[in-house]
Amino acid sequence: MIKLASEADxxxxxxxxxxxxxxxxxxxxxxxxxxxxxxxxNRRVESWHYTDFKTAMSKPAPLATASHAxxxxxxxxxxxxxxxxxxxxxxxxxxxxRLPDGVAVKSLRDALTQGEPHVMSALAGADIGAQDxxxxxxxxxxxxxxxxxIAPGVRIERAIELATFTSAEAAQSTYTRAxxxxxxxxxxxxxxxxxxxxxxxxxxxGALVIRLAPNARVxxxxxxxxxxxRAIRVASLLAHLEANATINSIALIExxxxxxxxxFARLDxxxxxxxxxxxxxxxxxxxxxxxxxxxxxxxxxQSREVFRNILDDQSVGVFQGKVIxxxxxxxxDGAMQSKALLLSDQATMNNKPELExxxxxxxxxxxxxxxxxxxxxxxxxCARGLPRRxxxxxxxxxxxxxxxxxxxxxxxxxFLSERVSAWLSRRISR
Numbered sequence: 001m002i003k004l005a006s007e008a009d010x011x012x013x014x015x016x017x018x019x020x021x022x023x024x025x026x027x028x029x030x031x032x033x034x035x036x037x038x039x040x041x042n043r044r045v046e047s048w049h050y051t052d053f054k055t056a057m058s059k060p061a062p063l064a065t066a067s068h069a070x071x072x073x074x075x076x077x078x079x080x081x082x083x084x085x086x087x088x089x090x091x092x093x094x095x096x097x098r099l100p101d102g103v104a105v106k107s108l109r110d111a112l113t114q115g116e117p118h119v120m121s122a123l124a125g126a127d128i129g130a131q132d133x134x135x136x137x138x139x140x141x142x143x144x145x146x147x148x149x150i151a152p153g154v155r156i157e158r159a160i161e162l163a164t165f166t167s168a169e170a171a172q173s174t175y176t177r178a179x180x181x182x183x184x185x186x187x188x189x190x191x192x193x194x195x196x197x198x199x200x201x202x203x204x205x206g207a208l209v210i211r212l213a214p215n216a217r218v219x220x221x222x223x224x225x226x227x228x229x230r231a232i233r234v235a236s237l238l239a240h241l242e243a244n245a246t247i248n249s250i251a252l253i254e255x256x257x258x259x260x261x262x263x264f265a266r267l268d269x270x271x272x273x274x275x276x277x278x279x280x281x282x283x284x285x286x287x288x289x290x291x292x293x294x295x296x297x298x299x300x301x302q303s304r305e306v307f308r309n310i311l312d313d314q315s316v317g318v319f320q321g322k323v324i325x326x327x328x329x330x331x332x333d334g335a336m337q338s339k340a341l342l343l344s345d346q347a348t349m350n351n352k353p354e355l356e357x358x359x360x361x362x363x364x365x366x367x368x369x370x371x372x373x374x375x376x377x378x379x380x381x382c383a384r385g386l387p388r389r390x391x392x393x394x395x396x397x398x399x400x401x402x403x404x405x406x407x408x409x410x411x412x413x414x415f416l417s418e419r420v421s422a423w424l425s426r427r428i429s430r
Contacts, residue, residue, distance in 0.1 A: 203232045
């Protein structure tokens with residue numbers, strides 16, 4: 001058990017006592033033991049060096065209580081939506097009846113209570129992030145979420161949205177987890193939406209576990225938005241890829257408060273392929289941290305990481321990327337790139353790319369840059385009649401859209417581009 005050295009420790013311990021018997025007691029106990037050993041991370045923890053989470057979480061908000069309100073939730077794209085609201089999966093707000101054949105859905109709470117062996121194995125097998133304390137805390141306290149199983153060979157034409165919202169008027173904590181399993185040769189597009197429907201400074205700790213059988217493919221679009229000052233949101237992605245499996249993940253982060261998106265990916269089959277990219281739109285006091293580990297465990301894997309940070313006002317951006325190439329993972333091809341635009345003298349960017357290579361026949365590289373808008377390009381556009389703010393917006397938009405180039409779904413690409421345009425419009429109008 002955690003030694004009760006602070007108010008936060010005592011509060012989190014009470015949360016665990018409340019959740020420990022609500023399905024999967026062994027899994028929860030193991031996760032709580034791991035968290036107890038690690039504790040809330042501070043800057044002395046290497047992977048949290050640029051984000052002082054312990055200080056931010058000094059006063060954990062109460063656990064969210066189930067809401068059964070019939071809300072009219074906003075929709076920004078034509079997708080099949082599965083809704084988790086205030087920590088509880090809501091079938092009544094979801095499009096379960098419209099899902100195609102070959103797709104099975106149930107709440108995580110039901111799956112944990114029933115102890116389904118393959119679900120428990122998939123959740124317990126998400127060990128690549130085992131040393132992350134906030135991921136361990138998520139596993140110990142998980143309230144609910146959704147479990148999706150896509151049968152072998154099924155190709156879903158329409159995107160499935162995993163929408164997680166908070167709506168309470170007072171600050172609450174949510175711990176949600178989703179599990180998506182694609183059978184051999186299956187293909188799907190997923191949208192992960194995490195947002196707030198109120199102005200309360202919520203504290204959200206969510207995890208998405210994706211397991212891809214051989215030759216399966218998933219395209220994932222993640223949108224972290226909303227939030228207010230003092231809001232805290234951690235969104236973890238755990239991806240396990242078998243032979244010839246592919247994941248193409250694109251994220252857009254905006255809003256206020258503290259956002260951390262962390263990715264733990266294990267390429268555990270030959271010729272597995274992973275692309276992780278994203279853009280952060282920072283203004284105000286937003287602290288946006290993207291941290292990832294891509295673990296090449298088998299030969300002939302390929303990975304690409306492309307991230308863009310656009311930081312205005314006093315916002316802070318963080319990119320920490322590590323690519324690991326295990327012994328025997330020969331013919332690995334990896335490339336990692338992070339670029340940042342600072343639009344204000346008060347904005348800050350922290351870059352830390354890393355490679356750990358234990359094989360000799362590989363091709364891996366990384367790069368990181370940080371700077372301002374190109375003066376020559378600005379002069380060129382302004383000389384042709386564009387106001388300076390509009391010229392800046394044109395360059396910024398092109399910079400952000402570089403991170404979305406691998407997205408093939410035109411509707412989703414348009415949605416992300418419109419979010420970038422809306423952010424730029426608000427900047428121009430200030």
